[in-house]
Amino acid sequence: MTAWQLARRAERLNPSTIREILKITERPGIVSLAGGLPSADTFPVEAMRVATERVLREQPREALQYAASEGLGPLREWVAAELGSQGLRCEAGQVLITTGSQQGLDLVGKVLIDPGSTVAVESPTYLGALQAFAPYEPEFHALEGDDEGPRPEAVRAARGARFVYLLPNFQNPTGRVLPEARRLALLAAAQAVGLPLVEDNPYGDLWFDAPPPAPLAARWPEGVLYLGSFSKVLTPGFRLGYLVAPPALYPKLLQAKQAADLHTPGINQRVVHEVIKNGFLDQHVPTIRARYAAQCAAMAEALQRHMPEGTEWQRPQGGMFFWLRLPAGCDAMALLPQAVAQGIAYVPGAAFYAHTANNPADPRTLRLSFVTLSPDDIASGVATLGKVLRAHLDGTREDAP
Amino acid sequence: MTAWQLARRAERLNPSTIREILKITERPGIVSLAGGLPSADTFPVEAMRVATERVLREQPREALQYAASEGLGPLREWVAAELGSQGLRCEAGQVLITTGSQQGLDLVGKVLIDPGSTVAVESPTYLGALQAFAPYEPEFHALEGDDEGPRPEAVRAARGARFVYLLPNFQNPTGRVLPEARRLALLAAAQAVGLPLVEDNPYGDLWFDAPPPAPLAARWPEGVLYLGSFSKVLTPGFRLGYLVAPPALYPKLLQAKQAADLHTPGINQRVVHEVIKNGFLDQHVPTIRARYAAQCAAMAEALQRHMPEGTEWQRPQGGMFFWLRLPAGCDAMALLPQAVAQGIAYVPGAAFYAHTANNPADPRTLRLSFVTLSPDDIASGVATLGKVLRAHLDGTREDAP
Numbered sequence: 001m002t003a004w005q006l007a008r009r010a011e012r013l014n015p016s017t018i019r020e021i022l023k024i025t026e027r028p029g030i031v032s033l034a035g036g037l038p039s040a041d042t043f044p045v046e047a048m049r050v051a052t053e054r055v056l057r058e059q060p061r062e063a064l065q066y067a068a069s070e071g072l073g074p075l076r077e078w079v080a081a082e083l084g085s086q087g088l089r090c091e092a093g094q095v096l097i098t099t100g101s102q103q104g105l106d107l108v109g110k111v112l113i114d115p116g117s118t119v120a121v122e123s124p125t126y127l128g129a130l131q132a133f134a135p136y137e138p139e140f141h142a143l144e145g146d147d148e149g150p151r152p153e154a155v156r157a158a159r160g161a162r163f164v165y166l167l168p169n170f171q172n173p174t175g176r177v178l179p180e181a182r183r184l185a186l187l188a189a190a191q192a193v194g195l196p197l198v199e200d201n202p203y204g205d206l207w208f209d210a211p212p213p214a215p216l217a218a219r220w221p222e223g224v225l226y227l228g229s230f231s232k233v234l235t236p237g238f239r240l241g242y243l244v245a246p247p248a249l250y251p252k253l254l255q256a257k258q259a260a261d262l263h264t265p266g267i268n269q270r271v272v273h274e275v276i277k278n279g280f281l282d283q284h285v286p287t288i289r290a291r292y293a294a295q296c297a298a299m300a301e302a303l304q305r306h307m308p309e310g311t312e313w314q315r316p317q318g319g320m321f322f323w324l325r326l327p328a329g330c331d332a333m334a335l336l337p338q339a340v341a342q343g344i345a346y347v348p349g350a351a352f353y354a355h356t357a358n359n360p361a362d363p364r365t366l367r368l369s370f371v372t373l374s375p376d377d378i379a380s381g382v383a384t385l386g387k388v389l390r391a392h393l394d395g396t397r398e399d400a401p
Numbered sequence: 402m403t404a405w406q407l408a409r410r411a412e413r414l415n416p417s418t419i420r421e422i423l424k425i426t427e428r429p430g431i432v433s434l435a436g437g438l439p440s441a442d443t444f445p446v447e448a449m450r451v452a453t454e455r456v457l458r459e460q461p462r463e464a465l466q467y468a469a470s471e472g473l474g475p476l477r478e479w480v481a482a483e484l485g486s487q488g489l490r491c492e493a494g495q496v497l498i499t500t501g502s503q504q505g506l507d508l509v510g511k512v513l514i515d516p517g518s519t520v521a522v523e524s525p526t527y528l529g530a531l532q533a534f535a536p537y538e539p540e541f542h543a544l545e546g547d548d549e550g551p552r553p554e555a556v557r558a559a560r561g562a563r564f565v566y567l568l569p570n571f572q573n574p575t576g577r578v579l580p581e582a583r584r585l586a587l588l589a590a591a592q593a594v595g596l597p598l599v600e601d602n603p604y605g606d607l608w609f610d611a612p613p614p615a616p617l618a619a620r621w622p623e624g625v626l627y628l629g630s631f632s633k634v635l636t637p638g639f640r641l642g643y644l645v646a647p648p649a650l651y652p653k654l655l656q657a658k659q660a661a662d663l664h665t666p667g668i669n670q671r672v673v674h675e676v677i678k679n680g681f682l683d684q685h686v687p688t689i690r691a692r693y694a695a696q697c698a699a700m701a702e703a704l705q706r707h708m709p710e711g712t713e714w715q716r717p718q719g720g721m722f723f724w725l726r727l728p729a730g731c732d733a734m735a736l737l738p739q740a741v742a743q744g745i746a747y748v749p750g751a752a753f754y755a756h757t758a759n760n761p762a763d764p765r766t767l768r769l770s771f772v773t774l775s776p777d778d779i780a781s782g783v784a785t786l787g788k789v790l791r792a793h794l795d796g797t798r799e800d801a802p
Binding site: 003004005006007008009010013014015016019036037038040043045048049052053056057060061063064065066067069098099100102103106110111112113114117128131132134135136162163194195196223231235236237238239246248249251252255256258259260261262263264265266267268 | 404405406407408409410411414415416417420437438439441444446449450453454457458461462464465466467468470499500501503504507511512513514515518529532533535536537563564595596597624632636637638639640647649650652653656657659660661662663664665666667668669
């Protein structure tokens, strides 16, 4: 007899739809538009090799030993200086290095969410954030919005929530940027009702023509907790992210970090600092932007050519994703098996909605990634998607009385 | 106006006493017997350098990309095979790679502890486990025990707890091994009342003369969740641990892992697997054992020579720590400033007790680490400790009426 008894919060832990879909897409021969991964072609392998060699030669004992839970001092200083150059002035003492920014989301949930407390989120929003917060048993409140992001009145109406979770730049999944005017309006609304913000910015550096407006945290430092990541500008495999917390919150986040994994691997922090400390990203990130911009253009052209009438999308100004709304009569989840049978995959949009009574997922939505495929594969993948959709729509019309 | 509101569980997050003490001990000139760190002299720097170079040459795209939450397949297979050779037969599918075994403790807490549920622990026990579990708001239940570990009747009396947390081998802080007979008695007691066990084994490989008995999980696979680590046999700086879960629990632990940090850094997993895959630890771990055994012998001799009468300790058969009980009238916490003033530091035992009504910390206890100092420094550090204690005891006697 064994009596393992799960915690109630374990009911809120569930397999990721995306993860299950990605398993399908790993089949040979599938052109996957589903991935959320950055392009491995952008990984600066040689720079990381040289830096690793140097760290293991010059600081092996420090790099391989236990280390401070806050993170590596010089890396925290680098982060503070870099964010300062983007208008977000903060002290290195406010920077906590995390095991990917996913861990930042987990720590935020642990320190700020009680069972039953409300967390306001965009609709749709980053699935990983919903998964990180869910085990702390919040009630998700979906903010009404439009193409420019959540509406300020929706934020005012969320008064009393523990925080609003926002991805201002090239949002996952929609690719949308909050314009400057909307940022100011959202900040005014949040400040008016004393509603703090959690600003997640993994994609902000991936702009094509012009950088996005300054972070929300730059305008309301004590009311915004900011999350950043090295996953999209260097490599996700090192699992390096960071958060910048208002000083009042920092100690509890640090203690939660310590309890969670003592510290983020020291060698990874030292290698990344070694790579970036002398301006490497100033040369490297533009090469990623140029690559992704060309892939984005290829997808925009292919969508224009192949999508059936009635399909809606916005061309993103950066990031990794297109967000499509299919014509009436198309259900992205229901159509996925047919798409896979034709050799392509995408992520149905339903995965990105916090499922609440007032916020049903839009079954016509889906997400396409353009960063891991060549322009030719993008063109053929989108053409195939177009064929699948047209076949479905034609069949629907034939079935009609 | 900002309205950050902390979750109730944040009250259970507190600064680590040890952490604060370690800050003191980092002062130049302090001979620290306080550390819990392995010796940096044992880190196989050259092997890790060669392996890293190879991974970045042969598998850079895979090593630097996002990876599976379960961990690297070949590393999971290695763990299953290695544990099988110790009598713990399991499938690679039961192995979850964690960001240090500290993360394993956090995941255990997240999946198994509800607010108010009981968790039974040894007294004293590993502080980091108390810190990992505490934010999930358990009531800790301290198990009565003796020099051989918790008493079986204490385990029976803990019926209804979510689990018993045990460190069977060279426990932190006491250094104690559960003898085979006690293992069998504890297992019988736990099975009789259906009380699952969480077996934490970071130190088991660090035996001096003979390996400890087989893991508890080997005898009751469906009732024991097992945690292991590479921190003490290779390097803690890579943050690599693992857990082996009964199949019924694995999916929820995996989902909690995914929510916590997506996955443990892939490059770290690949490098460690590259280092160990051909039997490296069979040569390497004996060198650590020999080193620690010599340091342990130096400390045993020094304690014998310098401790005042009435001081009690057991000589450990492995691991990293001596656990002392000072003579009556000595309070280890109160004496620490005098020790630091004389140039040494230790960890007062009070830090390792779950503070519950029925389980006051024993103020006469303290923990000494022998693995980061040379035998000469150990001898002089312990001599200084002896002087501090004698001075205090002499003062106490003089003060006496």
